[in-house]
Structures are given as structure tokens and as C-alpha cells.
Amino acid sequence: MRTLISAILLITSMTIPTTAQQSLDALIGREINSLVETYKTLHAAPELSHREEKTSTFFAGQLRALGYTVTERVGKFERPEWVGYGVVAVMKNGDGPTVLLRTDLDALPVAEKTELPYASKVRTQNDAGQEVGVMHACGHDIHMTSMLGTAKMLSLLKDQWRGTLIIVGQPAEETIDGARAMIKDGFFTRFPKPDFAIALHDSPDFAAGTVALVPGYALASSTNVDIKIRGVGGHGSRPESAKDPIVLAAQIVLGLQTIVSRENSPLDPAVITVGSFHGGTRYNIIPDEVNLQLTVRAYKEGVRQKLLAAIERVTKGIAGAAGIPSELAPIVKVSETEVTTATYNDPVLTERLAAVFAKALGQENVVKGSPVMGSEDFGYFSLDQKIPTMMFWLGAMDPLKVKQRNEGGPALPSLHSPLFAPLPEPTLRTGVKAMTSAVLDLMKK
Secondary structure (H helix, E strand, C coil): CHHHHHHHCCCHHHCCCHHHHHHHHHHHHHHHHHHHHHHHHHHHCCCECCCCHHHHHHHHHHHHHCCCEEEEEEEECCCCCCEEEEEEEEEEECCCCEEEEEEECCEECCCCCCCCCCCCCCEEECCCCCEEECECCCCHHHHHHHHHHHHHHHHHCHHHECEEEEEEEECCCCCCCHHHHHHHCCHHHHCCCCCEEEEEEEEEEEECCCEEECCEEEECEEEEEEEEEECECEECCCHHHCECHHHHHHHHHHHHHHHHHHHCCCCCCEEEEEEEEEECCCCCEECCEEEEEEEEEECCHHHHHHHHHHHHHHHHHHHHHCCCCHHHCCEEEEEEEEEECCEEECHHHHHHHHHHHHHHHCHHHEEECCCECCCCCHHHHHCCCCCCEEEEEEEEECHHHHHHHHCCCCCCCCCCCCCCCCCHHHHHHHHHHHHHHHHHHHCEC
16 A cells, blocks of 8 residues: 555546635634534534434534535335435536535444543434444444534635535444445436545544545445244153254354354455344243344355355354254345445545545655455445445544554453543544545646
């Protein structure tokens, strides 16, 4: 990546003029205190997926005040009781390309433990009726604030770009069904089709002030799978008179691990994880069934399909070998809603923006990232890679702490941790500067 960035820095037509960059720095400097306060406000008031009513209203109101044409409540979910709280803001500024910028709106069912003065104290009931804490433990508050800052910069710098800018506030990213819900609600017919789509995601792996880029596959697809393993119940003292689904489930869990290790090419990353194993009620009762919940990750769609087929084959094969009759064969159900495509960063777009970021932030602050098996639903906005898209990582941690960790010091809280705490001011400054610079380049006169 370092060599790549050095080479493309020679292509001066892809960089922002120095005077424009100085103007952008000054504008961000005037807004940064207000942006930090906005971040703290959002952080203290998180909302779960499918419930982002107040968050979306605030986000829409801020964009409307900046002169954007705003449409609220975009999104149709499988469950009719879920409201689509998607926000789409459009600013037309003459003829030119159409660029989409996307942020997510939702938070996680995590009780915050940071003890920050603006820490979330929100508690609510989840869909199962359980009381949970709510926290922006994945940094969507950073994403929203960076986007609002970018929206303001671009509204003030309209003399430097031409085209149509679309800013998307997407609900339900954490449940990976928000992007599909917006598309199902006619996103690509109701609004201009983008020529490029860009997003950012904060990261505890990199220092605030830096960004990281990954050309090609950056995040994996994710598919949830439920397996119901059926047996014949009985008394714990007489296992010979039963067909024990707990023992069978244990064998299936181990058997599933051989799919990745022995059936998949090591050059095609894949993960099968059993995250939930439920069965039985008492010490001495052999139950009738056991339920497993799996997450399946891959980059390539062909690999994903191969994994899913192998899960069903291995599961039913082990059950058959254990003497489970065909009428009690395991039931393997692949979710049609809790599934998302891989995030693929268009290599040409990534190279182009690497040069832009290096010019705006300094080459030493643009680093090479690595693909991860985590998942995002931003990839749906690429329309199966027909629209060039790119998501970059935004460093969010104290540089000194990152340096100490990299030298063998204590680990830092990860995304989804109740202790995750970005360093707001430099993270937001970098997020706004990077995203604005990208748009100014893609939509330059």
C-alpha cells in the first residue's frame, strides 16, 4: 500500500489544490467543537435497530437545515411492525456525477461501562422482552457526526464541486437488514442512481488521525443458520433406549469444523461458528431436540453456497450414521433475512482515494488495512459490484495507547465492547476531512 500511495501521488489531477485544502482545514476548525458536542449528544442517546426514531429525526433535521432535500422513513422490513427509519438527503449542484455517502444510525444492546461523562445510561426492552442496556459500541455515533460534518463542508464549498450528492442515514445495520429494507422500498428508483458510493467505519486498530484502506474484499458476507437436531428422549440412566440429541449435536458441532479445514481452499477465507447450543431441561432427562445457531462467513458467493450445502450434508450425514430415522432428520434453515453480502472495495476507486487521502492527511496517516471476516450491509449499495464502492477504516483510538499496544502493551477495547471509547476530536476531524476530500475529488468541476 505504501508503494501504491507513493506512485499515485504523482497523479496530481487526482489531488485537491493546496488552497482548497487550506480552506477545508479552516472550515473544519471552526466547526469541530460543535461536532464534538453533537457526537456526545448522539452517544448519550442510542437507539436499537428498528427503533431509530429519534436518531433519524435528529439526523434528518440537521441535513434539512443545511439545505438538503430530505426524505424520511425509507425502508420496508419483513416484519410489518418495524418502521423503516432510513433517511435520504439529496443536494443537486449542477451537472456532474452522483455520489452516495452512507452512515448507519443504530446502536447495540450493550450496557456501557466506560464511565465517560456522556456515557449512555439508556435501558430498554429488546424484541424478546428482555431489559438491556443500549450503547453506540460500534461507533455509529462517530459515523453520523462525521457525515453531518461532511454535509456541512460540502454545502459551504458548493463552488468547488458539481453533480448530485446523496447522504444516506441507514437503519438496522447491526441486524444486517437495513440496507436491503431501503432498497426494497425503492431506493434505486426513488432517488438518483449513484456513480460512486463511499462509507467509513471507525476502528480501534488504528490511531485517531489515520485512515486505513483495503482494496478488493474488505468484509465478509454473513449468513445465519439454524439447525434443529431431533432425537428420541428418555431417562438419563437408560441412554440405550433413547436417541440422544445432545451427543449427536456435539458430534455435529465438531463435524462442521472439518468443512473449513478439509473442504475449503485455504486461499478462500471462510468461517463457520456455532454461537448457540441449547437443549435439555434436567440432569437425568435425555431431551427430544437440541437447537444450534450458526454464523457463516465468506468473501465469494460461490464459497458461501458451498459452505451452506456442506453444513446440511454433514449435519444429516452424522445424524443418519447415529441411527436417527429419516422422519426425524435434522432441520437446517438458512435465514433469508439475517444475511448480508460481502463488502468489496472497488480497486480503481480505492487507489484514486488513497491518493486523495494522502494529499489531505499526509502519506504517513494513510495505512494499509487487512480484510476482516466481520460483516457490513453497505455492500448492498454496490448493486452486485455494478456501482464502484469503497469503505475505509477511520482510526479512533489514542495514538499513544495504540503505540503501547503495538509494542506489547495492554489490549484496547474492541468494537462491540462495553468499554469502547473513541477519541472524539481527532477522529471526527479526520473523518470529515477525509470524506469531504473524497467527494471534492470525485465531483470536482
